[in-house]
Amino acid sequence: MASSGKIDPMHQFEVQTIAEGFTLGGQQIALTNSALWMLVTVVALWLFMLGGMKRAVVPGRWQMMVETFTGFIDDMLKQNIGKDGRKYLPYVFSLFMFILFANLLGLLPLGLIGIHPFTFTSHFTVTGVLAIMSFSIVLIVGFAKHGLKFFTLFVPHGTPLWLIWLIPVIEFVSFMVRPFSLGLRLFVAMTAGHVLLKVLAGFVINSANAGVGYGVGIGFPSFALMIGISALEVLVAGIQAYVFALLTSLYINDAEHLH
Amino acid sequence: MDAEAAKLIGAGLAAIGAGMAAIGVGTVFGQFLEGALRNPGAADGQQGRLFIGFAAAELLGLLAFVVAMILIFVA
Numbered sequence: 001m002a003s004s005g006k007i008d009p010m011h012q013f014e015v016q017t018i019a020e021g022f023t024l025g026g027q028q029i030a031l032t033n034s035a036l037w038m039l040v041t042v043v044a045l046w047l048f049m050l051g052g053m054k055r056a057v058v059p060g061r062w063q064m065m066v067e068t069f070t071g072f073i074d075d076m077l078k079q080n081i082g083k084d085g086r087k088y089l090p091y092v093f094s095l096f097m098f099i100l101f102a103n104l105l106g107l108l109p110l111g112l113i114g115i116h117p118f119t120f121t122s123h124f125t126v127t128g129v130l131a132i133m134s135f136s137i138v139l140i141v142g143f144a145k146h147g148l149k150f151f152t153l154f155v156p157h158g159t160p161l162w163l164i165w166l167i168p169v170i171e172f173v174s175f176m177v178r179p180f181s182l183g184l185r186l187f188v189a190m191t192a193g194h195v196l197l198k199v200l201a202g203f204v205i206n207s208a209n210a211g212v213g214y215g216v217g218i219g220f221p222s223f224a225l226m227i228g229i230s231a232l233e234v235l236v237a238g239i240q241a242y243v244f245a246l247l248t249s250l251y252i253n254d255a256e257h258l259h
Numbered sequence: 260m261d262a263e264a265a266k267l268i269g270a271g272l273a274a275i276g277a278g279m280a281a282i283g284v285g286t287v288f289g290q291f292l293e294g295a296l297r298n299p300g301a302a303d304g305q306q307g308r309l310f311i312g313f314a315a316a317e318l319l320g321l322l323a324f325v326v327a328m329i330l331i332f333v334a
Contacts, residue, residue, distance in 0.1 A: 010332070076307070079304075079307060080307060181318055184318070184321065184322075184325070185314065185317070185318050185321060188321035188322075188324055188325055189317070189321060191324075191328075192321065192324050239310070239313075242310065243310055243313070243314045246307060246310055246311065246314075247311070247314065250311070
């Protein structure tokens, strides 16, 4: 009994091969469910943008929706970087929308009709690459714009002379930790939410199997909690996408203006 | 003590970190709300800083979760 209803909350994160591809240098290149849901995300994002790029003088509902998002990211860049931030709008906007759509698509209850959504932002390989992209932009912009003066980033203004041996070390460590914390935050927030939902779902099913008393006493409160947590997860999906874009813009601001 | 039991106890102890992060996140939003109610005009301009503080506090809780996951599934 106990073994039959064992909860396996990690199963949902398994990468499964859908179509066997080819081998390249001894590594298999295949279409996995992770890659498939990335494609789904891109197509959904493309359709969303397509509906709002008609450039009507009097915008319809769809165009208003798209313009709200672009305006939101534009405002964020203006606030954090200033007017130099305009040229990073395409990157930060793509990043924000891609992560937002990925997070939300992973939450869709499509399992009801047999399609299991795969949240690829719950994998460190994916979020890590996104974080490395942001970090590379910071490095490239910083060195291209300021040359070796970029290293003055590690010595903030007003550092007392007797601390000059310590502050650059701390600043350097905090600088190098950025890509890790950026990628880790998104991946763990997504993983934790999905594990929590799966564990609660296991409570519902196992308590219902154990008898009516257990089902009413444990199953119903767990199910109510699941609904609440699902709402919270939608919020978290938005906040994590926003935080990723916000921190990227802050890091780009460091590269643009030092500090 | 059995090594397996020690791992699970350690993973349980890591949950304290998640609770501590909850205190941190609550402090961030609570203090923001307190300031925002005193001066609503300045509140909108500080939302970026609010989320930076939230992200910093939350990251430490998520690290506790990572520690628990490593103890259960990797170590």
